[in-house]
Amino acid sequence: MEKKIRIAIADDHALFRRGMVSLLNMNDDFTVVLEAANGQDLINAISTTKPEVILMDLQMPILDGIRATEQIKRIYPEIKIIVISMHDEDQFVTRLMELGANGYLLKDADPDEVERAIRTIVTEDYYYGPFLVKVMHNRITNKPIKKEVPKLFVPIDLSERELEVLKFICEGMTTTQIAEVLFLSARTVEGHRNRIMEKTGTKNVAGMVAWAVRNGIC
Structure with a gap:
C-alpha cells in the first residue's frame, strides 16, 4: 500500500x-x-x-x-x-x-x-x-508604469543569467525547459534557482514569482 x-x-x-x-x-x-x-x-x-x-x-x-x-x-x-x-x-x-x-x-x-x-x-x-x-x-497588469527597465528596480544584485532564469520561472517553465532554452545543464539551472532564492530571501518557486512580480521583473 x-x-x-x-x-x-x-x-x-x-x-x-x-x-x-x-x-x-x-x-x-x-x-x-x-x-x-x-x-x-x-x-x-x-x-x-x-x-x-x-x-x-x-x-x-x-x-x-x-x-x-x-x-x-x-x-x-x-x-x-x-x-x-x-x-x-x-x-x-x-x-x-x-x-x-x-x-x-x-x-x-x-x-x-x-x-x-x-x-x-x-x-x-x-x-x-x-x-x-x-x-x-x-499584480502584473495593474502595477504602475515604470520608465526604467525592470532590472533597475531590483534592490538585490541578480546577475543577467539569474534574471533570465527568474523570468522563465515566472512563465511557468520547468528546470528542464529552461535548461534547453538557455543551452545549460539542468544542474546549472538549479544552481541559479537556488542562488535566486538565497538572494531574495524566498523559500520556493511561488515565493520567487511573488517577489519578481512585486519588483517589476515579471
Missing part, C-alpha cells in the same frame, strides 16, 4: 476544521494527523505528528497564520503550507507566498481543488490554482 500524505489542519473555527477532516479522511491517499485551533498549538505538535502538508487559516488567536507560516518555514522548510482563507487582497496573498506558502486557496474553493492542490504541492512544491493565477495577473 502506498504511503498516505500526512496532513495537518489549523483553523480556529471548529465546524470548518471538522468538515475538512471528514472530507480529507474520505480520500484513501490522505490522513489527517493533526488538528489545531491556532498557530502556536500547531507548531507545538509538529515534531510529534510530522505532517507533510498543512492547511492553514490566517485569522487565528495566539499565533495567526502569517506568523505561523513564517516560523514553520524557518524551522521545517520541507513542510508544504496551503493557506485557506477568506482574504483575497492581492498584496496580502503575494506576501504569504513570499514567506514560503506553497499555495493559496479561498475558503469557498471546490473540494476537488483542495485535493488537487495537496497532491500538486507534494510532487511539484507549489500549486497555482485559478485564484492565485488571477492574483498574479492583477
Whole structure:
C-alpha cells in the first residue's frame, strides 16, 4: 500500500476544521494527523505528528497564520503550507507566498481543488490554482508604469543569467525547459534557482514569482 500524505489542519473555527477532516479522511491517499485551533498549538505538535502538508487559516488567536507560516518555514522548510482563507487582497496573498506558502486557496474553493492542490504541492512544491493565477495577473497588469527597465528596480544584485532564469520561472517553465532554452545543464539551472532564492530571501518557486512580480521583473 502506498504511503498516505500526512496532513495537518489549523483553523480556529471548529465546524470548518471538522468538515475538512471528514472530507480529507474520505480520500484513501490522505490522513489527517493533526488538528489545531491556532498557530502556536500547531507548531507545538509538529515534531510529534510530522505532517507533510498543512492547511492553514490566517485569522487565528495566539499565533495567526502569517506568523505561523513564517516560523514553520524557518524551522521545517520541507513542510508544504496551503493557506485557506477568506482574504483575497492581492498584496496580502503575494506576501504569504513570499514567506514560503506553497499555495493559496479561498475558503469557498471546490473540494476537488483542495485535493488537487495537496497532491500538486507534494510532487511539484507549489500549486497555482485559478485564484492565485488571477492574483498574479492583477499584480502584473495593474502595477504602475515604470520608465526604467525592470532590472533597475531590483534592490538585490541578480546577475543577467539569474534574471533570465527568474523570468522563465515566472512563465511557468520547468528546470528542464529552461535548461534547453538557455543551452545549460539542468544542474546549472538549479544552481541559479537556488542562488535566486538565497538572494531574495524566498523559500520556493511561488515565493520567487511573488517577489519578481512585486519588483517589476515579471
